Amino acid sequence: MKNLKFIVTAIILTAVQVFGQLKTVQYKDGNQILNGFKINPSKKSTQKPGILILPAWKGIDKLSKDTAESLSKLGYYVFIADIYGEGNYPKDNAEAGKIAGFYKKDFAAYQKRISIALEQLIDAGANPDNIVIIGYCFGGTGALEAARGHLNAKGIVSFHGGLGKDTARPTEPITAKVLVCHGADDPYESKEEITTFQQEMRDAKADWQMIYYANAVHSFTNPESGTDNSKGAAYNEKAAKRSFEHFKLFLDEVLKK
Incomplete structure (x- = not known):
């Protein structure tokens, strides 16, 4: 009987580990090979909420992987785009x-x-009508482009992302809810660009939020960015934690679990 209990326990533990494990996924855009990562939620949900992560300008990094693992533990299907x-x-x-x-x-x-990449998240098991797209830096720009491009997402989150778009482009209605987490001292976003972005959100009739974090510059969520604000990009532990909490509140509002 003891041996049977041990075997059953081992099977259960193995299943849990596999279900919440980060795995490489190879997919294509035409002839271009892409290498993303997927991870299933640590616990099943009938609503199957999903989150697509768009990495910063150097591509898939430790931050995006760590975020994916954290979100998996919170009950989300996650895919990191290449x-x-x-x-x-x-x-x-x-x-x-x-x-x-x-x-x-x-x-x-x-x-x-x-x-x-969104298709890969859906193939991994996420509900196509229960998805949020997030991005860091360059990926934050991409998240906003997903909103502008009317991709099927309930919500969009940009962490210290670029906000601007070509002024010659028309502003169209944005249906996804938008959260922008922004360093108050980010030197890469001018006041003019911020003002223009905010006006774009108003003109697009978007449901949007923009939260500023004191003493934070560009890349404030990434521990690998150092802590020297004078370089324009630096990690800020307090801002990183606060923005993640704001992000979780946003997810609770936007996605069904």
């Missing part, structure tokens, strides 16, 4: 700036890569 694809991963900041700049300019290509 925007660049094999053969295009930047080796340094200069390369990252160049390739990220391409997608910022060619927003349709960016929206397409996000849409393809």
Whole structure:
């Protein structure tokens, strides 16, 4: 009897571990091979809420993986998108700036890569009508582009992301709820760009929030960014924790669990 209990316990533990394990997923955009990551929730839910993560400008990093694991424990299906694809991963900041700049300019290509990743999240088990898209830095820009491109998401969250878009582009209605978590001292977003973005949200009749975090600059959620604010990008533990709490409140409002 003791041996039987041990076997049953081992099976249950194994199942839990597999269900909440981060796994690589290879998928394609045409001939371009992409390598994302998926993780299932640690507990099942009939509503199957899902979250798509768009990484910062260097591609899939520790922050996006750690966030995915944390969200899995909270009961979400999660997929981390690979925007660049094999053969295009930047080796340094200069390369990252160049390739990220391409997608910022060619927003349709960016929206397409996000849409393809969204399909992977749904294939992994998420309810297509119960999804939030989030992003960090360059990924935060992508999250806003997902809203502008009318991708099927209940909510959009940008952590210290770029806010601007070409002024020649028309402003269309935005149906997804939007949360922007922004460093109050971020040097990469001008007052003019912030004002223009906020007006865009009003014109789009969006349900939006923008929360500022004191003493925080760009990349304030990423521990790998150092702590020197004078460099323009730095980790701020208090801002990171506060923004994650605001994010969780947003999820509780937007998604069914």
